[in-house]
Amino acid sequence: MFRKLKWLFGVIMLGVLLGFAAPVQAADTGANFTVSPAAYPSEQVGGDLGYFQLKVNPNQTGSVGIKIQNYGATDQSFTITPTKATTSEGGQIDYAPTKRKLDRSAKHNLTQILSKKQTVTVPAKTTKTVTFTYQIPKKGFKGMLLGGFYVYSNTRKTGTNSNVTNRFAMTIGISMSQDSPHRLAPKLKMGSAKTANHGDNLTAVAKLRNVQPTYFRGMRIQTMVTKPGHQKVLYRQHTTNGSMAPTSNFNYTMNVGQKITTPGRYLAHITVKARGKTWHFNRPFTISATTATKQITHVNRWGAVWWLWAIIIVLILAIVGGFFYWLGARKKR
Structure with a gap:
């Protein structure tokens, strides 16, 4: 049971690391590494934001760098994947890799503009910069392209219990636009x-x-x-x-x-x-x-289960109460 709980905790921690609600610089000391933008390109707007916010022009080419710092005592392998931002089924912006497609209204895709994913090894106690290039369409694009660089550690981190293995991932956001990112109103x-x-x-x-x-x-x-x-x-x-x-x-x-x-x-x-x-x-x-019958069956089943638990709890309380009553009566005698 204890091993299962530790494994579940590892899964929850991984979920926390992946669930970025906004493009931010990512860091977690438990992962033994951090990721951040390298030197910002001249297209960066807003200064040192911890993520890339680029104002670009049609047919422009350029590059951005992701800095990975390995604090661990051993070499670590990382896969860095450019991703498009989507909306999760919970109604939140999601920067993690997904098979989810953009809306059919999308004319451009950030992953089509950026170069492909890379796998690199960062030696222990060192820093490495991974560079990605981009090519803006000849006719440019309307509005904003939003996504991220998903940095996934391929190196397993084993805890004190050898059966428990953790993997960590972090995301750095990137947005591209040709004018003010909020010029367009949502529709x-x-x-x-x-x-x-x-x-x-x-x-x-x-x-x-x-x-x-x-x-x-x-x-x-x-x-x-x-x-x-x-x-x-x-x-x-x-x-x-x-x-x-x-x-x-x-x-x-x-x-x-x-x-x-x-x-x-x-x-x-x-x-x-x-x-x-x-x-x-x-x-x-x-x-x-048919659909209603399934729901009614579910409600009735759980209702029966809760009634059963209520009866069991009452019986347990009655037994415990009876035991203490008997114990008190015995002491009086």
């Missing part, structure tokens, strides 16, 4: 809503699309579900502090099964706010009898 669209059983949970899902090449943060989503033509709210959901990468999308999930288990037609009223703008979407969806 959101939403696809149709469909129901699905995710595991044992009944959900309604609609694809939210940012069709402009600009990113934003502080997104708020307010959802109310009613029957068509009725005002009574059957389900509410509120999401705050969301973010979206340029020309990206994600599946906005409504956990309607928490409140709704009856088959029929429903209407989701969805309001999205970001960068001072507001969008309203009304998306109908239908819960089939």
Whole structure:
């Protein structure tokens, strides 16, 4: 059990390291290495930000450098992969490598502009700079291209327990634009809503699309579900502090099964706010009898389980209470 807990802790730590919400300089002493931008190119805007923010021109070529410092006592191997920023299913900008595609509205991809991934070895107690080149399209591009350099340690770090192995990764962000990165306002669209059983949970899902090449943060989503033509709210959901990468999308999930288990037609009223703008979407969806039955079975099963646990707890308390009562009565005798 102890070994499993240590392995789980290692996985959680790795998840924390990979879950950057913004392009920042990355460092973690437990990993025995740090990554940071090398000398900033002349195209850098905003000074020493800890990430690359470049203002470029059509058909321009250039390069950027990633500095890897190995604090460990042994050599370490690293793979550095240029990535495009996408939006995770949780509605957050994601800089990690993924098979997730950009929205169909995307005209350009940062990974097509940057040179390919590299694998290097950094000797112990030394620093190495890895250089990537870029080639801007001849006709340039509109808005912003956003992504990162994902630095992954191929060297296993084994803890005191030889069965526990950790790997570490860090990301340095990069953005490219030809003018002000916030000149374009976001433009959101939403696809149709469909129901699905995710595991044992009944959900309604609609694809939210940012069709402009600009990113934003502080997104708020307010959802109310009613029957068509009725005002009574059957389900509410509120999401705050969301973010979206340029020309990206994600599946906005409504956990309607928490409140709704009856088959029929429903209407989701969805309001999205970001960068001072507001969008309203009304998306109908239908819960089939089959889908509802699965959800009801799940709710009833867990209800039965909780009742069983409640009975067990009451019995345990009764036994413990009876034991102490018997012990007290015995002392009086």
